Amino acid sequence: MTIRYFLKKIIIKTSLGWIIALLWIVPFIGLLMAAIRPYREIVGGWWNLEPLTITLENFIKAWNGVQAQIPLYQALINGFMIAIPSTAIPLISGAMAAYVFSRFSTKIKNMLFLTIVFLQSVPHQLVLIPLFILYSRTGLLSTYYGVWLVHSAFALPWIILFFRNFFITLPKEFEEAARIDGLTDTQIFFKIILPISAPAIGSVIALQFLWTWNDLLFALTFIKNPDLLPPTVVIATMRSRYQPDWSLLSAAAMLSISVPLAIYALLQKYYVRGLVGGVIKG
Numbered sequence: 001m002t003i004r005y006f007l008k009k010i011i012i013k014t015s016l017g018w019i020i021a022l023l024w025i026v027p028f029i030g031l032l033m034a035a036i037r038p039y040r041e042i043v044g045g046w047w048n049l050e051p052l053t054i055t056l057e058n059f060i061k062a063w064n065g066v067q068a069q070i071p072l073y074q075a076l077i078n079g080f081m082i083a084i085p086s087t088a089i090p091l092i093s094g095a096m097a098a099y100v101f102s103r104f105s106t107k108i109k110n111m112l113f114l115t116i117v118f119l120q121s122v123p124h125q126l127v128l129i130p131l132f133i134l135y136s137r138t139g140l141l142s143t144y145y146g147v148w149l150v151h152s153a154f155a156l157p158w159i160i161l162f163f164r165n166f167f168i169t170l171p172k173e174f175e176e177a178a179r180i181d182g183l184t185d186t187q188i189f190f191k192i193i194l195p196i197s198a199p200a201i202g203s204v205i206a207l208q209f210l211w212t213w214n215d216l217l218f219a220l221t222f223i224k225n226p227d228l229l230p231p232t233v234v235i236a237t238m239r240s241r242y243q244p245d246w247s248l249l250s251a252a253a254m255l256s257i258s259v260p261l262a263i264y265a266l267l268q269k270y271y272v273r274g275l276v277g278g279v280i281k282g
Helices: 003-035 057-063 072-103 109-119 126-139 144-168 173-180 185-196 198-214 215-221 230-235 246-278
Strands: none
Touching: 057 072, 057 246, 072 109, 072 144, 072 173, 072 185, 072 198, 072 230, 072 246, 109 144, 126 144, 126 215, 144 215, 173 185, 185 198, 198 246, 215 230, 215 246, 230 246
């Protein structure tokens, strides 16, 4: 193989990478251009740059909740109230269950694990009506607790599978040394396993937080109180019936996606390392 062959291979891969990157970034540029310009300038397309007026008016209107049931800043707070517990609950409980599956042997362990894997294939839409009836009868409708439970229930199968695969890759010498020092299994899990599982934890936080933050289906189904609505539902209510203000909607969307973008930027290195570590063994 000659140097020419390697250069050609590098050029092809680099070009392909740039094409994929452009395909992903063009919609974001369009969203940004629509958010920072008046509606009258983007009617014919955001790519028309004459005239070009840069303004923050759309962001101010979206922040204050123009054409929405509640202000967007309140919706952002509601989003955190939903996403943080919906991430923490399955993270802790799923990691503990995965540690049991990866380290301890029981007669029904394989059957339970296969059941958990199977539950990942259950469509969310399939359980909406039964859950809605159950929530209506138990008083969980239009409460944060109800949304936490449903997000945690659907997150646990994949989190258990992910952590179990990650824990299998960890050396057992640390745990054996800890047992010699007198630590219990619970102490080993919290003092040994969790600290060295930061990549997997970062991956789970990023994925689960993004899912719960961007969720529209569960929030729209189980939250009927306008004061508890997250950004996804509030932004949907900003759309006028006859003439949608796409600049206002774009600004609201930019404010909403800034949160998951910040989370991903903070956890990027853990996210990549955790995904690699979680699929080495199965």
